[in-house]
Amino acid sequence: MSESVAAPVVALRDVVKTYDDEGLKVTAINGITMEIPRRRFAMIVGPSGSGKTTLLNLIGCIDKPSTGTIEVAGEAVGRLSDNKITDFRAKNIAFIFQNFSLYPVLSAYENVEYPLLLIGMPAKERRERTMGLLEAVGLADQAKQRPNQLSGGQKQRVAIARALVKHPEIVLADEPTANLDSQTGAQIIELMRKMQHEQEVSFIFASHDPQLISHAEETYIIRDGKLVEHRTETV
Amino acid sequence: MFKIAFRNVLRNGRRSLMTALAIVVGATALVLLGEYNAMIKVGMETGLVRGMGHLQVFKKGYFDFGSGKPAAYSIADYEKAIDTIRSDRVLASMITVISPRVSLGGIAGNAAVDKSKTFFGSGLVPSDKDQMNAWDGYGITNGDRPKSGLDDAKPDQVVVGVGLARILGLCKPLKLKDCPASEVPQPAAKLQLLSGAGGAPNIVSVTAVKASGQGAKEMDDSYIGLHFAKAQQLLYGGDQHKATAIVIQLKNSADIPHAKARLAQIFARDKLDLEAKDFDELYPSNKQILGYFMAMFAFIGVVMAIIVGFTIANTMSMSVMERTNEIGTARAMGVRRGGIHRQFLLEGAILGGLGATAGIAIALGLTHLINHAGITYTPPGNASPVDLYLLTKGTQSLLATVWILLTAIATLASIVPANRASRMKVVDALRHV
Numbered sequence: 001m002s003e004s005v006a007a008p009v010v011a012l013r014d015v016v017k018t019y020d021d022e023g024l025k026v027t028a029i030n031g032i033t034m035e036i037p038r039r040r041f042a043m044i045v046g047p048s049g050s051g052k053t054t055l056l057n058l059i060g061c062i063d064k065p066s067t068g069t070i071e072v073a074g075e076a077v078g079r080l081s082d083n084k085i086t087d088f089r090a091k092n093i094a095f096i097f098q099n100f101s102l103y104p105v106l107s108a109y110e111n112v113e114y115p116l117l118l119i120g121m122p123a124k125e126r127r128e129r130t131m132g133l134l135e136a137v138g139l140a141d142q143a144k145q146r147p148n149q150l151s152g153g154q155k156q157r158v159a160i161a162r163a164l165v166k167h168p169e170i171v172l173a174d175e176p177t178a179n180l181d182s183q184t185g186a187q188i189i190e191l192m193r194k195m196q197h198e199q200e201v202s203f204i205f206a207s208h209d210p211q212l213i214s215h216a217e218e219t220y221i222i223r224d225g226k227l228v229e230h231r232t233e234t235v
Numbered sequence: 236m237f238k239i240a241f242r243n244v245l246r247n248g249r250r251s252l253m254t255a256l257a258i259v260v261g262a263t264a265l266v267l268l269g270e271y272n273a274m275i276k277v278g279m280e281t282g283l284v285r286g287m288g289h290l291q292v293f294k295k296g297y298f299d300f301g302s303g304k305p306a307a308y309s310i311a312d313y314e315k316a317i318d319t320i321r322s323d324r325v326l327a328s329m330i331t332v333i334s335p336r337v338s339l340g341g342i343a344g345n346a347a348v349d350k351s352k353t354f355f356g357s358g359l360v361p362s363d364k365d366q367m368n369a370w371d372g373y374g375i376t377n378g379d380r381p382k383s384g385l386d387d388a389k390p391d392q393v394v395v396g397v398g399l400a401r402i403l404g405l406c407k408p409l410k411l412k413d414c415p416a417s418e419v420p421q422p423a424a425k426l427q428l429l430s431g432a433g434g435a436p437n438i439v440s441v442t443a444v445k446a447s448g449q450g451a452k453e454m455d456d457s458y459i460g461l462h463f464a465k466a467q468q469l470l471y472g473g474d475q476h477k478a479t480a481i482v483i484q485l486k487n488s489a490d491i492p493h494a495k496a497r498l499a500q501i502f503a504r505d506k507l508d509l510e511a512k513d514f515d516e517l518y519p520s521n522k523q524i525l526g527y528f529m530a531m532f533a534f535i536g537v538v539m540a541i542i543v544g545f546t547i548a549n550t551m552s553m554s555v556m557e558r559t560n561e562i563g564t565a566r567a568m569g570v571r572r573g574g575i576h577r578q579f580l581l582e583g584a585i586l587g588g589l590g591a592t593a594g595i596a597i598a599l600g601l602t603h604l605i606n607h608a609g610i611t612y613t614p615p616g617n618a619s620p621v622d623l624y625l626l627t628k629g630t631q632s633l634l635a636t637v638w639i640l641l642t643a644i645a646t647l648a649s650i651v652p653a654n655r656a657s658r659m660k661v662v663d664a665l666r667h668v
Contacts, residue, residue: 057662060567062566062567062661062662062665063661063662082571082572083571083572083573086566086569086570086571086572087569087571089567089568089569090568090569090570091569094568095564095567095568097564097665099560101560101561101564101665103239103561103564104246104561105239105242105243105246106239106242110238114568115568115569118568118569118570119569
């Protein structure tokens, strides 16, 4: 294992996140310290309201901790300005959402291509990468179709292609199989596993799905905003 | 970004259509009113330039006191003054017509039917007036060149206003419509004109050969156009024959300030006791009428801008609310706040641009219909109806202004919704269902 692989892709130190809910302070994350190794299929699990999504949002740099520090891909993200952290997300972090969150006005091809436009990739390379990813997820023939012409499984495949097309450091997925039937969910999990292996990217999930949890290489169990257990599976 | 913005505009087609309709109505109203205003402006200007020229040269003081004492304020050496102006190299290239005039007032009588009426007379050189009537600086007359009705070789002929012709019992000899049955038939329209510059009045006999509508009723009931030499004879009698004014018509109205300044230089250089007035000074109502129409245009423009602004702001606000999750996704993927802001401004601008383009196209179609519908109306102060005609030549700047104005308003009205979209917290936006 090289040094860069040995360094964690995510490191949290004493992270606390509290919300002010109409004058009532709610602590969603309560002093979590944890590291997630690179290029792993990592799972954050726990009951509803345990803080899984909040933790994923903090790792994804779309929310800021109340106290504590977060390093993502070697960058201390807490000190970055809004524009810098947005640019950081554009290059290093990708999301797969439960509800797919594809642009309804763009075709499958255009949805996948969109993150590459944000990082200013030249047109030729953009085209090659986009078509390559659509072929990899088995949707090359549906490239021109809009999301409303695709099934739930196909939409999530487009979302996976969109997440991976820019070769991010981390892919974050919040309940990616929740809106899919079990058979399609299994296919999507298999696809993500395959893509993670091929692209050597770190996948971090928040999920309840036992089917998905069974594939975890790193499992972080959260309860009441605290990390209560960390299990590592030897691959 | 443009592709996404354009598709987002088409996404909720019915709402976008209703929003665009408000802009279409605004653009159509502004273009039609602007074309009407433009027609009023160039129509009035063409009429004034044909009638009184761009500039008139007077003996100093005539403009204020001359009508009460014409002999004292007339230009004695008017022929020399005309030669001086005509031979000036700077002015020569600008001038189309330069001609002497005599303005006078007096009493016109028709002895055959025992009727008389005060008149306002304009003594002019018929061929010069006919040349002035050919002026068409804005290309709106389709070659229409009304004749003065007078002839250089027939100094005894006069043209009278239609109203004056009726008053003086000349309806039948001049073959006017709707003549009163009680009017006494006459073989010819003979008139006696009485006037003078002071002392004993002078009398001349003339023949009215034509009745010509003068627009405003006051003028129609008192106007007599007569030969310049006959007007001199009537005003000055046996004294030196002078001119009350020298009329100058230019090729382009834009040359007025330049020509006026040059005339002032010439008068100062040659120590001539003369001054030049432009048509806005001679006919101040022109500016007032145009100002009134401009104020009306501006008022309607402001009302339209407010309606368009509120409609766009409402539509964009609804769009932001509906696309909250989408905004969160875009921000999570790495679109900066500025990018979200620009996205919504662009959508507002596209809506405004599409609406304005459609509105202008409809306005041009309506203009064509109106101009060929034969609609007439009677403007304030006019004695007779005129064709309702909307100007289409040279209105490119109006169309561009309306398009830019409405597109800019649509863009500006999107600022508040765009601000709201760009300031959303990513996690809150993603949580929105």
